[in-house]
Amino acid sequence: MNKIDLEGRLAVVTGAAQGIGYAVAQRFVDSGARVIIWDRDGDAAGRAAETLGPSASARAVELADDAQIDAAAQAAGPVDILVNNAGITGGNGKTWDLDPAVWRQVIEVNLNAPYVACRALVPGMIARGYGRIVNIASIAAKEGNPNAAHYSASKAGLIALTKSLGKELAGTGVLVNAITPAAARTPIFDQMTQEHIDYMLAKIPMNRFLEPAEAASLVAWLASEDCAFSTGAVFDISGGRATY
Template structure:
């Protein structure tokens, strides 16, 4: 595994208690970073902190946070800075699928909740963290979008719309910060076989697999390799970009 230089950098990973977020935290720790995991699942957070801390690498902190609540996000930001002294990188990995269904049959409250978590939650974390990065003169933000945000998956209009919005947010924010040494990029993974599959129908999972030329799902460690590079100082001239992680499905 290639080592990145993240020595003494502090990385916030939302949704860091599991899945791709957990893999990102692990890769960052192995590259010298300290990590703060933000998640709604307090019990899983503590378990993940125990596992990661036992490796004897960087410092690991956790904050239970409701990402759709601006006061909760602001409190998490303050707590993380009090613990670590700074936030150098933000990886927005938290997300939900909201299940599957035809657009006109999905419950309104489910549709709205997916938008709130996947898009507005990322807006709120950026809103809280970006001023601190500007003040420090350095920052890296990586938003975990989806190939669904590029192509629009049937029976997942809420998820597809939220990820398309996140791509747009990434591009706009990156241009606003282009002269601040705060770089903002997105990745668009195809499906990774994580616990998020539990909220999808078998038919939808099979549909996603059928679209991947490599004929397999993404591994969380593969996603972490690209994400952690984008969150490092080595990424110096890419901002507002969308990086493919779809096994050849969507290469634009």
């Protein structure tokens, strides 16, 4: 593992009790950062933090609740790094068959929550003249996966948020970037049909799913001082699937 210097930084990683978020938290700790896990499953977040050691802590945060995000941000102190990783798929189905309540829930968790987290933490980053925000979008945001319009739309919105916020913060020392991973075999697969999983694998030229640690490596660089002239950008990590 290449060394990325995050010594002395404090990071918040949402949805880091498992999957890509956990891998990111682990890479951050290995790189010298302190990490706070925000996850709706407080017990799972606590167990994850325990396995990561004394540099990690956890807080139960319902990311669809603005007040809980604001309270968690207040309690965290001076945060240097925010990784908006938490996300749900909402299952699979034709657009016209999706329950509007499910559509709204996916948008709430995947797009509205990152906005609220940024709103809570960005002012402090501006005041200190330094910050790194990394949004975990998806290759689905670029291509629009069939039978996943709600998920695809939410992640496309997250890319637009990244670009807008990156432009607004340019020159402040706060950089905002996104990654667009192909599917990684994580517990989020439990929310998908096998047909959809097979569809995603068939689209990846490398003919395998992403490893969470591979995504974590890219996120760690984007969260570091070494990333100094990229903002409002989208970084592909799709095994060759992306065409732009």
